Amino acid sequence: MVASHSGSDHPEPPIRSSTGRSDQGRSKGDPMFRSTARTRHALVTAAAALLLSGCTSVSAGAPADPRVPTGAAAQDALLKAAEHRLVADCMKGHGLSPTSRPRAPDEDRAFRAALFGTGPRELSVTLSTGATVTAHEDGCLADARRRLYGDQRRWFRAQVVVDNLRAEAQARIRADPAHRAALERWTRCVTPRGAPRPDRPDPAVAARCSRESGLDQVRARLEAAELVTVRALRRDELTTYRQLRDRALLRAAELPATVHPQKGTTPS
Template sequence: MQRDDVRRRARVLATMGTVAAVVSLALTGCAQHTGRFDRARTGDATVPRLDYAEELRISDAEQRLVTRCMTGHGFRFWEQRGLSLEESRPVGYVQDDIGWARAHGYGSRIMAKEDRARLRNPNLAYRNSLSAHRRSAYDTALDGDRSAPVLRTREPGGGTVRKQSGGCTAEAEKKLYGDPATWFRTDTTVSNLRPLYVGKLLRDKEFSGAVRDWSRCMRRAGHPFADPDAARRATRNHAAGQSGAAEARTFAAEVTIAVADARCVGAVSLKSVGERREAHYMGELTDTYGPALSRYGRLRQAALTRAERIVPARA
């Protein structure tokens, strides 16, 4: 029972995450966050890909639906929208927006803001304030009880993924995507395609050549890094408990590197090269995964149409 309780607590935090989990196959997503292709070829069809603002709107709609449902069960529930649209922008392996880099670096302050929001999540505090009986009822309302169906599917690279599908979470998914089981299988497949090709992409002759050009550009700018990931890692040493002045110096150094990074990406066309070569390797997967990609695109587009009737766009 203790293990279930820990899982439930994690579910409260995950369900109300402050940033949407943006699913994308673009090279700009080789790091933590992702960019997108405008369209992804899947066999004989092309499926529109949503941009991060549209993805975020679906996430906000899911929060709104869960909140309404939990309120209907007699519980309080808070939607978490701590970040602006600009702050929610995904930052990938290749980042070419100089203005964004000048304002946010690689996003360290945004990530710190997210961390603070997770620690102060009012849903978790509220759940912990309930009696044992009410807490159990809260968990059942959110995720269903032990009788809720457990969805299972295989990842493209092997391994089985399981997810309990019940309560307000499942109800919200059903309203956005239709059948939760179909959405779970499709989302799991598409979300786990990147490991099948990213190694090939990073070793690709044309792409690795563009990375070397980027590295030479960065060296001339006074930042000797082998690749964009190395540049980003160099800015991650933010000591805990540092003073305001120290944090300002650390952030200024991060911004300097991020701006140079974005300039060099543009100077050597690293982003366009990466997108073109990624499209090539993605094309090698379409015989097997084209139907799943097409279905994913249709489900997400339908979810966006429904989300637009539920919540406004994030400002």
């Protein structure tokens, strides 16, 4: 999957999630698929469809099957293991191994084509933030997700939208007049008297100005409200996400060689 979006050069401090971690610029690679530098870059790009500003958690469903673990982390691990298994089986059908390291350019192209698909990307979702995420309908990764989730097109749209709920909320925060006013105060605070606005303010100064300008308080207040708003706006996608994910958990539990995480495992 590939995403494109336009960024801003405004030197504002990143909006942080409720966990305290910055949500700007996060991407997740998958160490399962080992290949050349170009292929590794493509894999990181694909994994970054959850990209942009990080994920907003969705409460774990509870499919009525004792083989399905409880807890979001354990369920995510089960789905990941199942997807890896299905991708590996598909790649073997192409005479390739997900853990191989192709060296020649032709081998690398064949590896990427088998994994990600070829030709124009048939799947496309443009988010309210302006970012567009695209993906192929063919390739082993698409085949694995189709087998797990059933309707690949519905799953792709639901997953992309849900994984970017926080990014959508942050875009709404930035457009709010209260946030803009606080950001202007912050900008004046970090700009030395008689000097141009710094591209990269000193971190300590930026943190102090965030407190003194009220930017931190404004963001905390708006984030809670905007997350509620975007969840209401994307209610249909959230419903589809939960339904298809629950079905995928049942399918994953039925795979013979899937490594099941310990029941009830949750992040510390």
